[in-house]
Amino acid sequence: MGAGKSAVGALLAADLGVQLRDTDADVEAVAGRPVATVFAEDGEPAFRALERAAVVDALAEHPGVLALGGGSVLDADTRADLVALRSPVVLLTATWEHVAGRLGDTSTRPVLASGSAGAEARWREVMAAREKHYAEVADHVVPTDGRTARAVADVVLRLLSLH
Ligand SMILES: Nc1ncnc2c1ncn2[C@@H]1O[C@H](COP(=O)(O)OP(=O)(O)OP(=O)(O)O)[C@@H](O)[C@H]1O
Numbered sequence: 001m002g003a004g005k006s007a008v009g010a011l012l013a014a015d016l017g018v019q020l021r022d023t024d025a026d027v028e029a030v031a032g033r034p035v036a037t038v039f040a041e042d043g044e045p046a047f048r049a050l051e052r053a054a055v056v057d058a059l060a061e062h063p064g065v066l067a068l069g070g071g072s073v074l075d076a077d078t079r080a081d082l083v084a085l086r087s088p089v090v091l092l093t094a095t096w097e098h099v100a101g102r103l104g105d106t107s108t109r110p111v112l113a114s115g116s117a118g119a120e121a122r123w124r125e126v127m128a129a130r131e132k133h134y135a136e137v138a139d140h141v142v143p144t145d146g147r148t149a150r151a152v153a154d155v156v157l158r159l160l161s162l163h
């Protein structure tokens with residue numbers, strides 16, 4: 001959420017001359033509605049089922065850079081697919097202090113808007129619960145605090161020996 005997957009992914013795709021695909025956009029295309037509307041109208045389990053299907057299709061079909069929805073690692077089959085994947089999986093991290101300003105209106109983010117806690121408390125709770133899942137699937141972890149998206153992309157290229 002706001003770590004820079006779309007921004008950094010677009011830079012990487014341009015650098016590498018490949019396409020960027022984003023599972024959130026794929027879900028929105030299939031559902032014909034924004035992610036937040038799918039959450040509101042159909043519920044999170046329905047969204048996660050669409051997300052899982054989007055991940056399966058993208059892993060099978062897409063040869064370029066893939067941005068995965070922030071919660072896609074909640075699915076055990078997706079985690080197993082990512083662990084088995086021959087392509088590198090890069091985790092972009094950020095602390096609340098840096099990510100808060102990138103998130104924009106948090107009331108439009110279904111995962112942060114749910115429950116009675118404020119956005120910061122909810123974000124910390126969600127990230128703490130997911131930490132082990134992200135660690136399981138990531139081949140590389142790139143902190144983004146204090147780095148521009150361009151600088152993050154350059155770190156990723158160096159890590160993957162693609163510069
Ligand atoms: N390293 C960075 N430093 C500052 N701003 C950034 C950085 N990376 C991305 N941004 C900006 O923060 C916002 C969120 O970035 P982006 O949409 O790439 O995140 P995301 O991980 O794709 O989030 P989402 O959960 O919405 O898919 C955008 O306005 C983007 O331009």
Ligand SMILES: O=C(O)C1=C[C@@H](O)[C@@H](O)[C@H](O)C1
Nearest residue numbers: 001024035069070071110111
């Ligand atoms: O972290 C999450 O659970 C989410 C992240 C976004 O990419 C979207 O998939 C959706 O807003 C849920």
Ligand SMILES: [Mg+2]
Nearest residue numbers: 005006007067
């Ligand atoms: Mg994005």
